[in-house]
Amino acid sequence: MSDRRDFLKRALIGTAGIAAIPVFVSANETEMASTASKINLNSLKYSNVILFQGDSITDAGRNREVKEPNVQNALGGGYAFLAAANLLNTFPAKDLKIYNRGISGNKVYQLAERWQNECLDLKPSVLSILIGVNDYWHKHNGNYDGTVEIYERDFKALLKRTKEALPDTKIVICEPFAVLGCKAVDATWFPEFDLYRVAARKLAGEFNTIFIPYHEIFAKASKIAPPTYWTADGVHPTVAGAQLMATNWMKYVFGR
């Protein structure tokens, strides 16, 4: 696996034409895709916990003082709330407990710092993680000296720790994404940003988690309506983009 990854990284860095990269990456990514199957509804038991973890995209303005599950302002105004609303309405007999613990600005090492309290102690049956755009973005802005190797190492350690503490938890890795043609994301993001999402996809394969290819999902959507219809700045989804994420979350995680 590491040989292929090194090949891929060299190939990416060595590629002259930016526009061609996403297609090239996709072909290779398919090979290393996770084979994890979708979650069968019957495997969810009464009052099982579903936890959304991540950065500002997950946080989406939630009120962090409200600790209870299933409360709108605690779930924020983004994809986690929209997916939660769908889950709670679709599976009422399950009485699910849904939490959002995303925090704006977080990189993977910051998830690790709060993982005991804000993940393991909640004992989720389903754990969804979206992390990585800040690991790249803050480096790109000169405010962070992490690399893709650090991102991958820390994310891998986080997943290993989670698997050890919660062996039965179903994990969902959401691909970090960035949408060209919006104010915060320009051509200088690529191909380096692609390495972060390749790392996330590779870890999904290694840990056999569900993987949601959000980068491709946003790229496809941006052919139907302009990129700014889906994200204001290339990183943070609009209302349409948040629903695009929630709809695909349901599709990739529960097959509906």
Added chain:
Amino acid sequence: MSDRRDFLKRALIGTAGIAAIPVFVSANETEMASTASKINLNSLKYSNVILFQGDSITDAGRNREVKEPNVQNALGGGYAFLAAANLLNTFPAKDLKIYNRGISGNKVYQLAERWQNECLDLKPSVLSILIGVNDYWHKHNGNYDGTVEIYERDFKALLKRTKEALPDTKIVICEPFAVLGCKAVDATWFPEFDLYRVAARKLAGEFNTIFIPYHEIFAKASKIAPPTYWTADGVHPTVAGAQLMATNWMKYVFGR
């Protein structure tokens, strides 16, 4: 029509067994149902406006300072936001402009006071109105001396005014609802509250608008999970209840 309504009202008021009333009303309500067809997606044009109007259930904590369409905090955290997110994701090529102008505590006469600025001036192609629970609730609490006749008269005048100013606007009337078995709604609400929802249904028939039977929708859902799963107090939906409303809004308005 008024004969039947008088009969219905007398019958309701004269009925001894509260539990039997919803079924009795439903049989009569079916006769006076609107025959308006669902909205064909093709009738929506580029950048058409969809407006949600009503009280706190529609408001759902929105930021009233934000006047732009399609913005999460301007859409609030309730069914209007959830329906908007679905609409924006489902019909991206339409570039819809979706507004929420619900205001907590509003009764129908208060909609009328702000109708020019907060409805007619926005020129909605689709106008969804949920109003009536406060018209009854505030009377029930002794804080308002309106009656169901005033509710019906004012709602009728509002619809007439809307039809005159915006003859092509598709109107959706959402049935006011109240869910027994939650802290704010007890048996003393019935049968009087039923008259308000019967009035809303009757007006939908008179003006040939789409009608969403939310009272029945919540009653049915409350057989699958407890009433408090769907509304905290019998009036304000939980996250599950808000999604129940949004899902049915899409079904009754667009048939999907």
